[in-house]
Amino acid sequence: MFCKNCGQELSSDIKFCPNCGAPAGTNALPDGVLPADVANKKMTAGILGILLGGWGIHKFYLGMTSTGLIMLALTLCSCGVLGILGFIEGIIYLTKTDEAFYREYIVGRRQWF
Amino acid sequence: MIPIGIAAGVVLLLLAAVTAIYYAEPGKSRFLPPCLFLEATHLYCPGCGNTRALHALLHGELLASLRCNILLLPGVLTAIVLLWKPKLSMRKGVGLGILAIVLGFAILRNLPMEPFCKLAPHSSPQTTDAPAPRQN
Numbered sequence: 001m002f003c004k005n006c007g008q009e010l011s012s013d014i015k016f017c018p019n020c021g022a023p024a025g026t027n028a029l030p031d032g033v034l035p036a037d038v039a040n041k042k043m044t045a046g047i048l049g050i051l052l053g054g055w056g057i058h059k060f061y062l063g064m065t066s067t068g069l070i071m072l073a074l075t076l077c078s079c080g081v082l083g084i085l086g087f088i089e090g091i092i093y094l095t096k097t098d099e100a101f102y103r104e105y106i107v108g109r110r111q112w113f
Numbered sequence: 114m115i116p117i118g119i120a121a122g123v124v125l126l127l128l129a130a131v132t133a134i135y136y137a138e139p140g141k142s143r144f145l146p147p148c149l150f151l152e153a154t155h156l157y158c159p160g161c162g163n164t165r166a167l168h169a170l171l172h173g174e175l176l177a178s179l180r181c182n183i184l185l186l187p188g189v190l191t192a193i194v195l196l197w198k199p200k201l202s203m204r205k206g207v208g209l210g211i212l213a214i215v216l217g218f219a220i221l222r223n224l225p226m227e228p229f230c231k232l233a234p235h236s237s238p239q240t241t242d243a244p245a246p247r248q249n
Contacts, residue, residue, distance in 0.1 A: 035195030070195070073208075073215040077188060079148050079160045088123060095116050098242050111199040 002103050011102075034102050042101040046094035055088015058093070067111045089113060125206040135171045159184065162178040162234025181236045184218055 003010055003017040003024065010017060010024050017024055041062075049058035056068030056076040075083040092113060093101060104110045139145050150158040161183035169177040170186065178186060191211070195202050202208065222232035 064203065066205050067202045069208030069212045070202055073212045076158070076215055076219070077160045077184065079150060079158060080162060087167060088119060092115060095119070109203065111202050112196060 002107060004107060034098060038098045038102045038106070041106070042093055042096065042098060045105075046090045049086050049090020049093055051090075052085020053088075053090050054080060056086065058086065058090060062105055064109070064111055124197060131167075131171070134164055134167050137168075139168050150165070157222050157233055159222075160214045161222075165234065180231075182234060184215070 003020065003022055014024055016022065045058045045061050048061050052058070054071070056071035056075075059068035059071055061066075071086060074085065093105070096104070114246055133144060137145050145164055148158060148161050150156070160182070163185050166181035166185040167176045169175075169181060170189075175186070218232065221229045222234075224230065
């Protein structure tokens with residue numbers, strides 16, 4: 001199972017997350033259980049990244065507003081060349097398994113790549 | 114973790130771009146394209162001068178780099194800090210601030226008045242890589 005607070009993988013017998021200290025019992029999702037919309041979210045974010053990644057749209061979609069604005073500024077500053085970073089991030093999202101995507105981007109709120 | 118193939122590809126692309134900018138002379142080489150926004154509108158975008166600025170920076174000419182695009186050096190430093198401490202970019206003010214600086218810079222550098230026109234990309238006087246005057 002994984003800590004709901006930070007996404008750290010937890011062994012089933014501990015009470016607190018060793019990474020962030022959040023109580024593990026009620027706070028963690030049981031093994032193998034993911035929220036129902038994770039597969040959809042991954043697909044949407046990945047495609048948004050590939051098509052509109054330079055404008056930071058995939059980051060806005062995942063709730064990383066501030067990081068999305070930085071992505072937008074990067075693209076403006078480079079005549080669009082660094083927009084390719086958004087494209088790459090979209091591909092990375094799609095290569096993840098649903099479980100890894102949920103752990104790293106939704107729970108862990110990973111900001112870059 | 115980032116898939117190893119994608120990471121290797123990105124690093125290779127970056128290295129290729131930096132090498133090209135190190136050896137080619139911006140404005141003279143046909144491998145480095147001019148800014149499309151400038152061609153279309155005759156206005157400077159916030160990225161105009163970045164190729165020259167990076168070329169100068171790679172050759173160690175700090176001042177020339179800042180004269181071409183004053184944002185390149187702070188931008189590179191900011192990028193390093195943000196990749197090192199990714200949680201910083203989660204703060205609302207950071208994203209808004211960076212976007213505001215970029216947009217403000219884009220407006221200011223197009224103003225034709227005295228203190229602001231210094232922000233426009235200056236073709237640096239050729240110092241190191243200028244060919245010696247031809248002697249006949």
